[in-house]
Amino acid sequence: MVYGEGPVRTVLAAEDRLVASDWPQATSALVGPDSLNLLSGPRHGAVKRALAEAFGEAGVRRRVPRIAALVQEYVGRWASGSQPLSGIAACQELSQAVFDCVVLGGDGSPSRAAALQSQMAALAGGFQTPPLELPFTAYGKAVAARAAFGRLAAESIQRSRAAAAVDCCMSDAVALAAAAAAGGGGGSDAVSLPDSLLVDNAAASMFGNASTGPSLAKALQYLCARPDVLERLREEQRDLVAKYGADVISGDVLDGMTYGSAVAREILRITPAVPAVFRVAITDFEMAGRRIPKGWRVWCHLGESVLKYNKDAFAPERWLPASTTSASSASSSPPPLPSSPSSSPAAATAGGGCPMHAASAAAAAAVPEYSLPFGTGVRTCLGRHIVTAELLVFLAVLARGYDWTAANPAEEWRVVPAPAPKEGLMVTLRRRG
Secondary structure, three states: EEEOOHHHHHHHHEEOOOOOEEEOOOHHHOOOOOOOOOHHHHHHHHHHHHHHHHHHHHHHOHHHHHHHHEEEHHHHHHHOOOEEEHHHHHHHHHHHHHHHHHHHHHOOHHHHHHHHHHHHHHHHOOOOOOOOOOOOOHEEEEEEHHHHHHHHHHHHOOOOOOOOOOHHHHHHHHHHHHHHHOOOOOOOOOOOOHHHHHHHHHHHHHHHOOHHHHHHHHHHHHHHHHHHHHHHHHHHHHHHHHOOOOOOOOOHHOOOOHHHHHHHHHHHOOOOOEEEEEEOOOOOEEEEEEOOOOOOOEEEEEEEHHOOHHHHHOHHHHHHHHHHHHHHHHOOOOOOOOOOOOOOOOOOOOOEEEEEEOOOOHHHOOOOOOOOOOOHHHOOOOOOHHHHHHHHHHHHHHHHHEEEEOOOOOOOEOOOOOEEEOOOOEEEEEOOO
């Protein structure tokens, strides 16, 4: 197992030189042989570049108002429904609704969200059992769920080819595929993108999206425990409402969420979209004075949070510049930053290292934690822009219009097979007066 930002970056930067991607045998059947999970070498690079256009930041920014409308609809439904509600179940449903809308071009309705969540649960269960494909086995149910999802993705492709196609990641991917087939390139290096490949990578993106629900639920839990953080979010939203209007949540609004971004980064540090990635050594090599023989599996942990999941400290201030933190601390007086030293050699400019400010002697002496919540290198998470935008929108909607309490703000989470609160995170949520 590899820990520490430096060693992790070294391993992931050595893709196809020292290591190769390593996935369970079930991945081919349950995700797809043409998914980016399984592709390698030049073919992986070409497909990744093409799909990165479809899942890129510009497209996600266009869709922020639609994400906001969906989040407002769902959170409003939570507030008007029976209380208390399961925060994890509600957030998983919301994350699937956003996935349906932004990736597949669906309407994000509760029925479609529930179907996607059911399929995801069955697929996840199939990875944990022997690949015995019978209707009553976990693996057989996973194969059936993958077939059902494949039909939804195929319908999305057909809708994307219609004259009045809905703007979504799939419609962008279909347009790139058409341009490539016509020899126009379309910025995708004329890579072949058959429908089967698009379906496989839609399935891969749904697997990645499974981490978003827990991240949203973590926001509910931590903001209950840190009212000072919630108040700073509210202050920031009041300023943004004054600038852009009460009904506007756009890409520009998200850009203005300096403190909200710190909260989002802290949530993703504790509940990363990709907690660990798995590689296999394709040659003998040395790291940190140790020899890693060819054929050994190499597990790279993408943050120190994996070592202390239920004992971590929620401190968004770690992501703020010293001047911002110092100026605000007099009014909100957040608790001091955790000062327990870490062994990781993080750097503030490394694109994942934490720029922990020197607001106190304890903080100055602390070594920042590393956090690579979407991985790094050629296999960086394709859906990172969607996850980040959804989390920021969720924070904005909550801060603008809702109050809530958790039955157990200190509730512990299980980590295996996937992060989830042990008691369902029961919350009571109401609209603000």
